[in-house]
Amino acid sequence: MPLSPGPFTGRTITSLAQDLREGRTTAVELVEQALAAIAERDPALGAFVTVDADGALAAARRADAELGTGTYRGPLHGVPVGVKDLFMVAGLPATMGSRHFAGYVADTDAESVTRLRRAGAVVVGKTTTHEFAYGPTGDRSANGASRNPWDPERMSGGSSGGSAAAVAAGLVPLALGTDTGGSVRIPAALCGIAGFKPGYGAISAEGVFPLARSFDHVGVLAGDEQDCLLAYRCLASAQLREDAGPARVAWLDPSELFDGDPRVVDAVRAVAESRLARSGLEEVRLRAGLGEEFRETYTVIQSCEAAAVHVARMAQAPELFDPELLERLRTAAEIPGWRYVAAVAARSRLVEAAATLFERHDVLALPTVPITAPLLQQRETQVDGRTVAVRPALLSMTSLWNVLGLPALTVPAGTVDGLPVGLQLVCRPGRELRLFEAAGMA
């Protein structure tokens, strides 16, 4: 369990919304609870880089005033949210976790932030991102690592590590994140909360600093999948499609993707079996070699696009990068263009190959991350007696869904060694309600 509950631990957005509408609490009260909890607990967590007490209280007062005059904006009205420090929020610093943007203040809201505000949500602050969102560990940022509320010596995961830690610690009930290879789902799983990235482009990425444009998704982190859905309905550009009949769910054997911790895989599978199927889960498999094709395609496209974003900064002020990040970017900048061209072609073939996975099923279930949270700064870890590289392990079961642009949800699936593990559910674009339906099966 997290070290201690926060003001929003165990409170769903639906229940907060009811309390707000029925006068049992106010938006100002919720913001004050969030601010007090952040002041008390965040020094040990590093979830927030910027807290906007004045702005949040002012927005909360407006939300309360509207509620008082009968203007109701929906279930996010008056609800405090955290926003990853990769999104532009007008008037607030946007550092991207980097010294390159020290002192930079955004002058407009990202499209997704505009939508949150329009829905009545109250932005309390910016959450820690791994530097430039380029890392799934969440422990390299100009403002320090975000830490796992279940054990602050362990990583939160990343890159939306601050958003995950803030929600997991109960400091806010909802946070925005981005997910290029798993950056919403990995920290959500490692911190024991729910995280959702929709299909590519389903939430606008306008006003969000890019990592790798082909794979960048905006997503949400919350205590459970229903809160993710509720937030997604406010953020999505398109209507969600309702499907008839029960969702057909299959277990995707993850062994082709990564040779992870068998205790994690077994624990997640047991939860999947008990939650999703009364009479056993059907199983589907990736053909041999597909895991490697996904990794190569992801790595090449992501690396070249990330290098293109940063190459001018690498030339002009390399010393402002974290050394690990700079080394990774330099390696990325050396990948030849023909490999990028080949990867883009491979991606089209992978999309076709993956379509067959959904021929007989609506939803695929697999672990989100096949290990538990490593220690901060740890780059190799022991799994089942083997030494395993942390970064590839963290990304191994999430990044392929970015290559395919498919909606993917992680929900808590118990613990291993007292640390949370996540069950990941994946569907085709437009069928997101299937995921939430499947996650809610019991």
Place this chain on the structure above:
Amino acid sequence: MPLSPGPFTGRTITSLAQDLREGRTTAVELVEQALAAIAERDPALGAFVTVDADGALAAARRADAELGTGTYRGPLHGVPVGVKDLFMVAGLPATMGSRHFAGYVADTDAESVTRLRRAGAVVVGKTTTHEFAYGPTGDRSANGASRNPWDPERMSGGSSGGSAAAVAAGLVPLALGTDTGGSVRIPAALCGIAGFKPGYGAISAEGVFPLARSFDHVGVLAGDEQDCLLAYRCLASAQLREDAGPARVAWLDPSELFDGDPRVVDAVRAVAESRLARSGLEEVRLRAGLGEEFRETYTVIQSCEAAAVHVARMAQAPELFDPELLERLRTAAEIPGWRYVAAVAARSRLVEAAATLFERHDVLALPTVPITAPLLQQRETQVDGRTVAVRPALLSMTSLWNVLGLPALTVPAGTVDGLPVGLQLVCRPGRELRLFEAAGMA
């Protein structure tokens, strides 16, 4: 003038079609004329790599039989055509001008060849391509250089050099080519004929060996623009749009693109003035720096995509490449992926910037090539007292229209030093009829 006229010199496809329909000639007679002329003249020109006498005569007999029974397929019915050796033609060798494909025989027709045959055209053979279409000079091919009929010591231009030489020498009235940076228009201009590449994708490239997929276009070469239009109508996937009112034509000052031979530029401009405008041509300019942006964007995207096509062959059998080509491919294979990503982004900006060129005009006029045909294998040439690199000069006014995917036509515009020069006309996609209308003004 070409050294001597061939059987199709000065005969338009429209006149051939009339002669065929009215019984003044037969398809077999036309094929026999083509075959005899090829046998006599092609040893000095190198326009053809494969001549299919039996297949052509059989197809011509079928065409005559259909005409005899009143089946008329349209203006190409019974007309002999040459097909660049980059297109698959069922049963015929397809070498791509390379020793890598020595002995390779295609088993199906390219989509564009299917359309030509459906229109009744008779394929007489395959024409020389610069090796793998990777060069605008037309003088490096496993089967030898194609030569300029106006002076066989000079290059035809390329990469569709054989198609241009065959039409210019009157060996066939029509030929298929491909154009990735100017490979239809450059040899057409240097050989004194018409050449047309439509908008990107307007003619299917299915069954055509790729050079750089983002820029590869299928096009046609013929004696004049009306024959190009006639062939294009048979090959295009979509209906052509008719516009009302006269085409508004502007001269595009080419100085931002290349500092070419002023005598060529002046000659082309004089023809444009006299053909296109009774009261002076309006002039438009590219903003400073745009020429360099187009070159960088073209070079990076084309190089990376070409390297991706050939990288396996470069590793397995480098000795089968022409040495110049191998060196160019090796340089191309070293371009980093981030530059490709940046070039793809730059291309979108260039498309926007170029849209303003067409705000007040339907058609832009400029030289096709700002020099006359250099000697075979010449890689530097003297222009106006300066030493100029041949390849960049040849591509300088054509490749930007591949970056933009715009329709572009070249028509003969007289001679300089007894060598042909071409007037290039460019329009927006879907407005191709404007080009042909403008070219036909007098």
